Amino acid sequence: MKRNLAPRLAAALLVAGSCTAVWAQNTPPAGKAAAPASGRTLSLGGSGVGGGPLLTRAQLRDCLERRDAVAAGRAEVEAERASLDAERPALAAEQDSLKADREKLNEFSQRSKELVARYSELNQRVQDWNQRMEDLGERTGPTAEREKRKLDREKAEIDKTRLALDAERQQLEQGAQGGVSAFNARAAAAEAKVVSWNERNLALAERTEKLNAERDLWAGECANRRYREDDEILLKKGAK
Numbered sequence: 001m002k003r004n005l006a007p008r009l010a011a012a013l014l015v016a017g018s019c020t021a022v023w024a025q026n027t028p029p030a031g032k033a034a035a036p037a038s039g040r041t042l043s044l045g046g047s048g049v050g051g052g053p054l055l056t057r058a059q060l061r062d063c064l065e066r067r068d069a070v071a072a073g074r075a076e077v078e079a080e081r082a083s084l085d086a087e088r089p090a091l092a093a094e095q096d097s098l099k100a101d102r103e104k105l106n107e108f109s110q111r112s113k114e115l116v117a118r119y120s121e122l123n124q125r126v127q128d129w130n131q132r133m134e135d136l137g138e139r140t141g142p143t144a145e146r147e148k149r150k151l152d153r154e155k156a157e158i159d160k161t162r163l164a165l166d167a168e169r170q171q172l173e174q175g176a177q178g179g180v181s182a183f184n185a186r187a188a189a190a191e192a193k194v195v196s197w198n199e200r201n202l203a204l205a206e207r208t209e210k211l212n213a214e215r216d217l218w219a220g221e222c223a224n225r226r227y228r229e230d231d232e233i234l235l236k237k238g239a240k
Helices: 057-136 142-223 229-236
Strands: 041-043 226-228
Touching: 041 142, 041 229, 057 142, 057 226, 057 229
Parallel strands: none
Antiparallel strands: 041 226
């Protein structure tokens, strides 16, 4: 990717916080005892007042596995969200630093324009000097000698000014070339980091949305369904 003096950075710095998981109160808990009439049935969550037929052991196994999967997924997306958020200050600081460096390069550009203008003034002086030298021609006499000495002094000043301008131009060229190359390399690296962050942030948003849908489905199919406590005990012991 080629860059000029001020390469375009990623336009919108970091689409932040767009995928933070929103966990409703019906997120599957580890297991909650309802207030069963017989003392032998429980509910996986919700109000604790289960409705519908009792879960079979197979259904209970499926609900427990889905509950654990949702909880694990939630922990993963929250950890990744924290990691992404932790990267943002460094990315923002790098872009602030690039902005400051870009302003320095703009100063080089302004100084270069001013230098061009001074060269133009010097060239005008040279043209004027050449014309006056031509007008002097082969004239002799005191007046001509005074004019010739004046022209010699002016030529020395012109030569001195040209040497100073040449030295300044060389310094500007060296500083600008090194500065532009370093700036473009840093800007390209910073842009790659921002693009990577946004891609990972978008992927996390999609994962979070999918996980929320799984959580809602679990809540509708499992949260308020009752089950036999004995089935849960057997499942914990490895029963099928």
